[in-house]
Amino acid sequence: DHTVVFLQKGPLVFVSVSATHQSEQQLRGELLHVYHQIVSMLTQASITRIFERRKNFDLRRLLFGSEKVLDGLLDTMDSDPSFMLSAVQCLPLPSSSRDALSQILQKAVTPNLVFSFLIANNRLVSIIQEKTVLEDARLKPSDLHLLFNLIRASSAFQAGEIWTPICLPLFNHDCYFYAYVAYLDPPKCTVCLVLLSTDKEAFYAMAECKRKIEEAFASQNALQWVANTQLYCVDDIGVANLKHFLYKPSKMLDHHHQLPQFT
Template sequence: NTPKRKEKLKSSDNRGSWEFQPEDTLIEETGNFPSTLAQANFNGQKKAGSAVDGIAYRNEDIMSESWRQHRKHVFVLSEAGKPIYSRYGNEEALSSTMGVMMALVSFVQAGGNMIQSIFSDEHTVVFLQKGPLVFVSVSATRQSEQQLRSELLHVYHQIVSMLTQASINCIFERRKNFDLRRLLFGSEKVLDGLLDVMDSDPSFMLSAVQCLPLPSSSRDALSHILQKAVTPNLVFSFLIANNRLVSVVQEKTVLEDARLKPSDLHLLCNLIRASFAFQAGEIWTPICLPLFNHDCYFYAYVAYLDPPECTVCLVLLSTDKEAFYAMAECKRKIEEAFASQNALQWVANTQFYYVDDIGVANLKHFLYKPSKFFSSSSGFPEMEVAYRSQEERIHLLDLYRNMHNRIHSTSRPLKLLYHSAGQETLLAWVTSKFEMFACFTPLVTKKSAISELTKLLRWIKKEEDRLFICHLPKYSSAPQPGRSSTDRGSSDRPNTSDTGLLSLL
C-alpha cells in the first residue's frame, strides 16, 4: 500500500478558529508532502532593525553590494546540490553558488574527510552536514566556528520541527534530487525569524530561555491553574508572555532526562512568533521537538488569552492528534480560572528590572544562568540607555559571544575571565552553580569587578524566586485507553511520524 498523507485546514464549529488535522503518513511516491505551515498565513515581517521586509530580502540582487555586505549569510542545500533556503537572495539565483559549496563538500568527502570550515581575513565559512542536508554559514561577525555551527544546528532543528528527521531521510532515500522547498513553501519566515532572533537574543548562546520576572506566589498560582486543567494525553502546558516563559507544567510520567530542552522551547516560541495566524484564534498544528524525539510529532494547541493585545500565549502539547476539542476545553477552564482571580493582570503588571534597580556600582549589563533550577531558566535585565540601538545591542552581544567562546574553549576552558575593551570591561565567571557574564564601565579593575559581582550574586539570590522558574510542577493525566498516538487511524496505513513518542512518557 502506498502511504498517504492528507492535511485539512478547517474552522472549528463554534470558536471561529483554525484547526490543523494532518494525518501521520506520507505520500512517498510522488514526493507530495504538503506542509501544514504553508497554510498558516505567514505574513511578511520586517527584519529586526531594518526597513526591508523578508520578501525584499528574498528578491535581493545577489550581485549587489548590499547583498555582499550582510554580516552573515546562511544557506541550506541537499546532497544533490539542490538549493533549499537562503537567508538573503533568491535560492534559484544562488543555485550555482550552492553547487560550488556542494562541490567542496564532495571533494573533501572523496578523500575520506569532512569539511568543517574555511577561514579568510574577513569571513568564516562553516559547514554542517546532517543526513541528506548541508548547511553553510558565511559570517563576517566575531563569532567562533563552534558558535556558528551551533546556529546552523538550530536551523536544522527548525526544519526537522516541521517535517521530522525520519520523513526527511525517507524522502531523500527515495529521491536524491528531491526539491525540499516544496515542503517548506510558506515557512521561510520561520527560518528568517529564527536567524533574526539568534542575532539579538543571548539566550541561544546560553542554551537557556528567559523567564518573565514574576513574584513566586503569582507564578505558583498560575502553575496551579495549569495543573488543574488537564486531559488525557496532555504532556506539557506552557504560559508564555512577551516571548518569555511564565510557567510550565508537565505530565509526571515524563522521564527526567526526556523533558524539553531549551532548544526545543526556542523552536516552539519561534514558530509562534513567526506567524500572525496564531493571533487569529485557536491553532491546532503538529510540531516535532527534535531534542525530545526527532522522529515524531506532538500536536500543539496554541491560543492567546488576551486578544487583541496577544501578549499572553497558552501552549498545550498533546500526543493525540484528535484532541483539539479536549485542549480547547482545557483552555476554557484556564480562562475561567484566570478571570476569577484576575490572573492576567499579574502578568500585565510585571515589573521588568534595569541595572540601576540593582544598586551595583559601575555595572552596565549582565547575563546569568543558574544550574540548579529548571534547565531553561536564565536572567538578564532590560537594556540600558547605552545599549538601546540595534548596533549597540549587536556590539554588546558580540562581546559576550567572544567571552563565552574563550571561557568555554575546548582546548583551554576557564573559570574566570577578565577582559578590558575600549568602552567597557567584561568579566565572565563559570562555576558548578551558575554561569555569569557582566559588563562594567571601562576603568573597573579585576578586583573591583569581582567585588561588585559578589553584590550582584547576593541580589540574584534574594530575587531568584521572582527571576527564575525554580521548580517544575507536575500533574497526572493517564492516556485514554485505545487512543495512544501510535495507533491512530486505519490499521492498514502505517504511521511514520508518531512512532516512539509514548516510549518516553
C-alpha cells in the same frame, strides 16, 4: 574577511558565510538551530525517508511558506542571548504568583496532554509536565526556542485557536506533538497558552482545557499579574557603573526539574 562554516546533518548540508567575529563553533551552533527548526516542521524520520527514495529531492517544496519562521530564527539569534546561554528567558514574577498560575495549569488536564506552557511577551511564565511523561524525558531549551520562534514568526496564531503539528527534535526527533495555541488576551496577544498533546484528534479536549484555564484566570484576575510585571533593570543589582548583566544559575539540582533559565 569572511568565515565559511559547513554543517552536514544526514542528507542536508548547511553553509554559513559570515563577516562577524563569531567563532566557527558559534556559527555551527546557529546552523544546528536552523536544522532543528526544519526538523520541527518535518521530523527527522520524514527527511531521511524522502532522501532515501529520491536523493535529488528539492526540500524547498516541503518548506514552502516557512520562510518567515526560518528568517525569524536567524534574526532572533542575532540579538537573543537565550541561544548562547542554552537557556530560556523567564518572565519575572513573585513566586506566589507563578505558583498560582502553575496550579491553574495543573488542574486543567485531559488524556494525552503532555506539556502545558504559559508564555508572555516571548518569555516563559510556567511549564507543566504531566506525570505520564517519564521524569528523565525533559525538554531542552533548544526545543522551547523552536516553539517560541514558530509562534512569534506567524501572525496566524493571533487569529484564534490554532491546532498544528510540531516536532521537538531534542525530545523526540522522529515524532510529532500536536500543539493547541491560543492567546488569552486578544487583541493585545501578549499572553499565549500552548498545550501539547500526543493525540491529533484532541483539539476539542484542548479547547476545553483552555476554557477552564480562562475561567480560573478570570476568577483570580491572573492576567493582571502578568500585565503588571516589571522587567529587571541594571539598577536592581546595585553595582556602580554596571551597564548590562545576564544571570544564569551555574548549577541546577536534579530534583528541581527546571529548564536552564536566565535573566
